[in-house]
Amino acid sequence: MNLWEFLLAHRAEVSQLSLEHLFLVAVSTGIAILIGVPLGIMLTRRPSLSKPILGFANIMQTVPSLALFGFLIPLNIYLFHVRVIGGIGARTAIAALVLYALLPIIRNTFTGISNVDPAIREAGKGLGMTDRQLLLQVEIPLALGVIIAGVRVATVISVGTATIAAAIDAGGLGRYIFRGLRMNDNTLILAGAVPAATMALAADFLLGRVEVLFSRGAGVRLGRRRVIAAAAVALAAALGVWAAVALHPGAASSRIAIGSKDFTEQILVGEILAQAIESKTGLQVERRFDLGGNLAHDALVAGEIDAYVEYTGTALTAILKLPPLSDAKEVYRRVKEEYAARFGLEWTEPLGFNNTFAILVRGEDAGRLKLKTIADVTAYAPRWRAGFGQDFMSRPDGYEGFARAYGLKFLQVREMDLSLTYRALADRQIDLIAGNSTDGLIARLGLVQLEDDRRYFPPYDAVPVVRQQTLQQHPEIRAVLKALGGSISVEEMRQMNFEVDGARRAPKDVVEEFFRKKGLKSGERP
Amino acid sequence: MAAVEKKAIEFRNVSFRLPSGRTLLYDLNLSVNQGETLVLLGRSGCGKTTTLKLINRLLDPTDGQVLVDGKPTTEWDPIRLRRHIGYVIQEIGLFPHFTIEENVGVVPRLEGWEENKINARARELLNLVGLDPERFAGRYPRELSGGQRQRVGVARALAADPPIMLLDEPFGALDPITRREIQQEFRSLQRRLGKTMVFVTHDVREAFLLASRIALLKDGKIVLLGPPADFLKSAEPEVQAFVSCLSDPASSEAAP
Numbered sequence: 001m002n003l004w005e006f007l008l009a010h011r012a013e014v015s016q017l018s019l020e021h022l023f024l025v026a027v028s029t030g031i032a033i034l035i036g037v038p039l040g041i042m043l044t045r046r047p048s049l050s051k052p053i054l055g056f057a058n059i060m061q062t063v064p065s066l067a068l069f070g071f072l073i074p075l076n077i078y079l080f081h082v083r084v085i086g087g088i089g090a091r092t093a094i095a096a097l098v099l100y101a102l103l104p105i106i107r108n109t110f111t112g113i114s115n116v117d118p119a120i121r122e123a124g125k126g127l128g129m130t131d132r133q134l135l136l137q138v139e140i141p142l143a144l145g146v147i148i149a150g151v152r153v154a155t156v157i158s159v160g161t162a163t164i165a166a167a168i169d170a171g172g173l174g175r176y177i178f179r180g181l182r183m184n185d186n187t188l189i190l191a192g193a194v195p196a197a198t199m200a201l202a203a204d205f206l207l208g209r210v211e212v213l214f215s216r217g218a219g220v221r222l223g224r225r226r227v228i229a230a231a232a233v234a235l236a237a238a239l240g241v242w243a244a245v246a247l248h249p250g251a252a253s254s255r256i257a258i259g260s261k262d263f264t265e266q267i268l269v270g271e272i273l274a275q276a277i278e279s280k281t282g283l284q285v286e287r288r289f290d291l292g293g294n295l296a297h298d299a300l301v302a303g304e305i306d307a308y309v310e311y312t313g314t315a316l317t318a319i320l321k322l323p324p325l326s327d328a329k330e331v332y333r334r335v336k337e338e339y340a341a342r343f344g345l346e347w348t349e350p351l352g353f354n355n356t357f358a359i360l361v362r363g364e365d366a367g368r369l370k371l372k373t374i375a376d377v378t379a380y381a382p383r384w385r386a387g388f389g390q391d392f393m394s395r396p397d398g399y400e401g402f403a404r405a406y407g408l409k410f411l412q413v414r415e416m417d418l419s420l421t422y423r424a425l426a427d428r429q430i431d432l433i434a435g436n437s438t439d440g441l442i443a444r445l446g447l448v449q450l451e452d453d454r455r456y457f458p459p460y461d462a463v464p465v466v467r468q469q470t471l472q473q474h475p476e477i478r479a480v481l482k483a484l485g486g487s488i489s490v491e492e493m494r495q496m497n498f499e500v501d502g503a504r505r506a507p508k509d510v511v512e513e514f515f516r517k518k519g520l521k522s523g524e525r526p
Numbered sequence: 527m528a529a530v531e532k533k534a535i536e537f538r539n540v541s542f543r544l545p546s547g548r549t550l551l552y553d554l555n556l557s558v559n560q561g562e563t564l565v566l567l568g569r570s571g572c573g574k575t576t577t578l579k580l581i582n583r584l585l586d587p588t589d590g591q592v593l594v595d596g597k598p599t600t601e602w603d604p605i606r607l608r609r610h611i612g613y614v615i616q617e618i619g620l621f622p623h624f625t626i627e628e629n630v631g632v633v634p635r636l637e638g639w640e641e642n643k644i645n646a647r648a649r650e651l652l653n654l655v656g657l658d659p660e661r662f663a664g665r666y667p668r669e670l671s672g673g674q675r676q677r678v679g680v681a682r683a684l685a686a687d688p689p690i691m692l693l694d695e696p697f698g699a700l701d702p703i704t705r706r707e708i709q710q711e712f713r714s715l716q717r718r719l720g721k722t723m724v725f726v727t728h729d730v731r732e733a734f735l736l737a738s739r740i741a742l743l744k745d746g747k748i749v750l751l752g753p754p755a756d757f758l759k760s761a762e763p764e765v766q767a768f769v770s771c772l773s774d775p776a777s778s779e780a781a782p
Contacts, residue, residue, distance in 0.1 A: 123619025126582060126692075127633050127682070128608035141623050 003190045010191070018195050020171035024090065024162045025199075028097035029155050030238045036102050036154075037147065040109025041135065050110060057103035065164040066293040068096045073168070073295065074302040088259075088288055088295070088304045093162070093170035100161050101154035108150025112143030144214040152207035159200040163192065167262060167292030168299075178262060178290065181419045185504075256474065259296045259305035260289040263419075264500050264507070265355065265438055265493060266296075269309040271511040272351075272484065273464055279515075280480045294319065301343050306470040307477075310347075311355055311460035315339070317396045324397040328354070328459035344468045348478070349485025350461045353493045357392065357402075357457045358437035358449040362425060366448035373453040374406050377432065386410040387430035389418030397458050402434070405456040422447070438490060440498030462488075487518060534560045534690055534722040535581055539590035542576055542746075550576045551746045553590070560689075563716060563723040565733040567768065568743035574726040577743070578692050581724060582611045594690070609633060612683030612691040612721075616698045618675050620667040626652070626678055627663040633686040651681040656711060673704040680712070684719075691723045697732070709735055730768045742768065 007014055043050040060068075072095055075086035085095050116139050124134045140147075166174030176192030179185075256277055260270030267289050274285040288305050296308045297319055315335040316322050322338075325331050336347040359374050371377060377384075392398040393415045403409070414430060421433040426445045435442065442449060464481050471478055492514070499510045535558040542551040551573045558564045566574040579585040580592050583604045591598045599607060620629050628635075630648040639647070649659040655677040667675055676696060683691060697705045697712075709732055716723065716736065727733055733740050734754050742749045742757075744764045750757065757765060 117617075117619070119615060119617030119619040120621060121619075122584070123613070123615060123617075123679075124621070126584060126608060126613035126615070126619075127636075128605050129632075129636060130605055133636060138621055142621075 021173045025158045028094045032098045032101035036105030040106045043110045044113045060099045073298045088168045090170040093165035104150040104153040112146030113139045148211045155203045169288045255284045257286040257305040259308035262290045281476045307466040310465045313458040313460040324458045348464045348481040350463045352486040352488045353490045355438045356460045357434045360447045363446040373451040381408045384431040385412045386432045387414045387421045438493040440501040444502040532560045533557045536593040540587045541589040543588045562738040565737035565740045566726045567733045572743040573746040612688040614683045614693045614696045616695040618679040630681045655681045693725045
């Protein structure tokens with residue numbers, strides 16, 4: 001399916017995501033203006049504050065989005081009984097986008113006003129203007145072109161950055177982009193990127209026109225009444241929208257929120273938990289999938305979601321920061337104990353499959369060179385290029401220990417997004433990758449998994465993790481999860497992943513089919 | 527000299543030091559009578575502009591007092607004081623986003639005059655400074671020549687009819703011919719209006735043309751204070767240096 005066909009076939013969804021995107025950009029830029037312009041003006045009155053404040057805004061721009069989300073999610077900041085910051089969803093995405101948009105707005109307001117000809121300022125002062133009259137009648141109108149240029153930069157940056165909102169279930173065109181990256185689907189990536197780029201160009205063009213209009217300075221005077229009226233309207237609009245966003249997810253106690261990380265398998269197991277709970281209990285399930293990095297864990301600890309599926313090895317090393325262990329039972333025992341004590345979270349029955357790292361090569365290489373185990377690669381490594389995800393490069397059970405355990409020295413090691421490594425391998429840009437053993441792409445791209453003959457990789461058994469509080473309130477969930485224990489094999493998981501990534505089927509349908517095959521009817525409510 | 531010797535402005539032992547410790551004015555004593563034009567003459571950096579800014583409280587004295595209408599400037603509300611005093615600077619400082627008419631009407635508008643009164647006053651003043659309101663009222667400053675802009679600057683300072691005018695080298699940036707013309711016009715304006723004026727210049731010819739009295743400043747101190755006639759008689763080397771410019775044909779300030 002080419003891009004045009006895709007956009008036509010999914011036009012309702014595309015416009016929905018575009019609207020969400022536009023909404024995120026408009027609200028965050030609006031709030032950034034309401035904060036940034038007054039702050040920039042204040043700096044012109046207190047220049048000694050300009051270093052710390054511009055420094056702060058500068059640093060905010062360099063904070064990676066996932067780190068920023070991780071910081072914002074557990075926050076609980078209320079304004080008039082409305083939660084304005086914290087949690088997952090649009091609220092936190094907007095807060096992050098505001099922080100990213102602040103710098104150009106504050107900086108341009110500050111420099112725009114500071115660069116007003118000192119002779120004009122002195123004339124105004126000498127004629128007996130108060131500081132406020134000077135600001136409203138002379139400095140702001142003359143700086144308006146520069147201020148709007150800052151808003152323009154902030155808006156264009158926001159259109160780009162708003163794609164990260166998909167990492168915390170806040171919607172927007174980032175959904176297509178992330179989904180496309182995950183599924184190795186160029187069309188899907190473009191379906192997100194092209195409308196976003198169009199939006200950025202349109203915003204740039206329109207605000208460029210406004211900027212030209214205002215840089216002339218002619219006829220733009222801010223009468224006091226007009227300023228107050230404009231500020232009041234902007235404030236009311238921003239607050240109204242903010243309140244709508246903040247109030248939106250009314251966390252009713254009879255609802256259960258199931259989360260997932262941001263890859264296909266996670267969405268499938270999330271959907272499995274959700275459908276199982278829906279069919280076996282009367283509870284309503286809210287799906288908060290696609291959470292990036294460790295944000296699912298953060299959201300679970302913060303009580304934003306009630307459960308998600310975690311992997312024992314990941315919990316042990318990446319979250320608990322404990323050294324890797326190779327005994328599956330021991331790992332499960334440790335994480336169960338530690339999670340209960342540290343977070344008030346319970347590890348329930350393992351689902352049955354182990355999603356460990358899979359060391360993958362092209363099928364033809366495996367056949368030609370007769371490769372079966374990782375140790376077989378040692379001889380070829382000095383001529384091979386390897387490609388690993390950022391995660392694998394940095395985690396304690398990742399690349400460093402792996403290379404040491406097998407004595408591997410590659411010609412080159414390239415660090416890239418995990419989802420891109422499969423394609424790079426198939427395209428012969430690299431010769432070996434560390435994928436996920438349950439990945440549907442393994443079969444689809446004809447890749448071969450080499451056996452971990454030295455048992456380097458710790459076990460990554462998939463296990464639903466639930467808040468203890470949720471289990472106390474809804475004990476019926478325990479039985480549902482117990483019934484799911486051991487029900488998914490590696491092959492079944494790989495097959496389901498392929499159905500979504502390879503056959504392009506909706507996760508919901510794939511999961512329904514899974515339940516039908518297993519004889520566990522879904523969709524039936526007591 | 528006018529018969530009524532009422533002091534509009536008075537400097538009493540005024541010194542001014544920068545925060546860095548550099549002293550710009552030393553123990554200045556000086557008074558300006560109502561209706562007279564005092565010209566502050568001197569080289570660049572001698573303290574002329576500083577003296578002017580002490581009058582409308584753009585600066586406050588470090589020591590001593592500046593009195594306007596018998597009241598120390600520090601006791602005046604700075605905004606009221608400045609609206610009581612017209613101010614014209616060399617860079618003119620017209621507001622580029624205002625039309626000529628709006629520029630002239632700034633102070634009346636700040637004072638809350640009615641709109642039709644503001645417009646009438648702006649037109650009256652444009653006529654006064656020799657600019658046809660029909661042609662110029664709706665234009666923007668960038669559409670005017672330097673001389674025309676400076677006329678607007680003077681009209682703007684006069685708008686609310688302040689009893690005192692401060693002029694800081696208002697004609698310094700103009701070409702010699704335009705400057706000569708505008709100086710002559712300003713002289714007749716000065717006579718008609720009868721305002722108290724403090725006029726800063728480094729052009730001795732301009733000083734002689736406009737001054738009731740001249741105060742010659744050097745390094746923050748007054749070298750000579752008196753009518754132009756006293757000036758010619760003085761043997762002070764700094765005065766001599768300035769007087770020699772009057773007859774020097776090489777000087778760009780020379781008369782035709």
